[in-house]
Amino acid sequence: MKSIFEYRDYHLYLQEYYDERKRLGSFSWREFCRNAGFSSPNFLKLVCMGQSKLSKIKACQVAKSMGLVDYEEQYFYQLVAYGNAENNESQRAALLEMQRIALEHEVRVVDKEAFQYYESWKYPVIRELAPLMPGASPRDIAEECKEYVSAExxxxxxxxxxxxxxxxxxxxxxxxxxxxxxxxxxxxxPIAIRAMHKEMAIMAARAVDRYSVSERFFNGITLGVNQDAYKRIVEEIKACCKKVVAIANDCGNFDQVCRINFQFFPVTNKIVGKKHA
Incomplete structure (x- = not known):
């Protein structure tokens, strides 16, 4: 069975633990549940199927029944917290804690680079800008950025x-x-990118007054759609993104870094089957 550090889904981890134990000898969901102190013989099977969840207390019982100790046990608790998280902040906190535990024990996991790259506009912008400025010092690069960033x-x-x-x-x-x-x-x-979307949206709002119409392009429409139209429009935006990237890649001597935001989001509730007098 794979190391626990290779898992991001505790349901899958439990299922593969069960499958491995069953492959090695006589083992059943009833026995698994009994070892963990559960009266229901199918509780953990329902958990694996996504029809039930592990609470903190139940996660502790399961971890001990599986023989997890020390950092593996702590990682399992965060794996459960991540799977049960009800909002982005809780997910991110659990995922970062999983990363911390794994890295402390020299295990590579959960996309550390992706998190840091999307922490700030500075990473993608400087990644594009630095090759444009051979021989430039960090201060030189900082001075060419529209948003403030220090040389350090x-x-x-x-x-x-x-x-x-x-x-x-x-x-x-x-x-x-x-x-x-x-x-x-x-x-x-997706968790990492949300922070970048928020930051870039704020920068776009500032750009409305910061630059003249010859330096920036803004356009927008408000329209009614159904779910099918929504999906088709999303696909069109994705196709447009690919064309834009192709145009940029075809440009052999670019001299500036720019950002495009495509934003398509609801501004009303869905009006389905609602009667209004």
């Missing part, structure tokens, strides 16, 4: 980008982009 912050960002493989240091103060794209697990990346 630029130095730290460059160090991270090189260490994480997002930039390659060709020579002293000379950087090139690697082919590596920013990726993460399907669980971690």
């Amino acid at each position: 912050e630029v130095r730290d960002v460059l160090s991270f980008l090189v260490k994480a493989g997002f930039l390659k240091k060709e020579d002293e103060k000379v950087y090139s982009q690697t082919a590596q794209t920013v990726i993460g697990s399907k669980e971690a990346l």
Whole structure:
């Protein structure tokens, strides 16, 4: 069975633990539940199927029945907290704690680079800007950013980008982009990206008054849709994003870093089957 540190879903971890025990000998859900102190013989099977959840107390019982101790036990508790989280902040807190526990024991897990890359606008912007400025000092790079960033912050960002493989240091103060794209697990990346979306939206709001119409382009429409139309529009936006990236990649001598935000979101509740006198 894989190390617990390779799991992001406690339901899957429990299921694969059960499957492994059953493969090695006689084992049943009834026995699993009895070992964990549960009266219901099918409780843990229902948990694995997503039809029930583990509370903190029950998670403790299950961990002990599985023989988890020390940092593996603590990781399991965070795995359960992540799976049961009801909001983004709780999910993020659990995921970061999983990362901390794993890294303390030299185990790579849960997309640390993705979290840090999306912590601030500074990472993607400097990743694009640094290759444009061979020989530039961190202060030079900082002065070319529209938003404030210190030379020390630029130095730290460059160090991270090189260490994480997002930039390659060709020579002293000379950087090139690697082919590596920013990726993460399907669980971690959406949580990390939410923070970036919020920050970029604030920057876009400032840009309305900060730049002349010749320096920025803003457009928007308000329209009524149903679920089918919503999905089709999302696909069109995705296709447009791909075309925009292709155009940028075809530009061999770019001289500026820009940001595009596509924002498509509801401004009313769904009016379905509601009668109004």
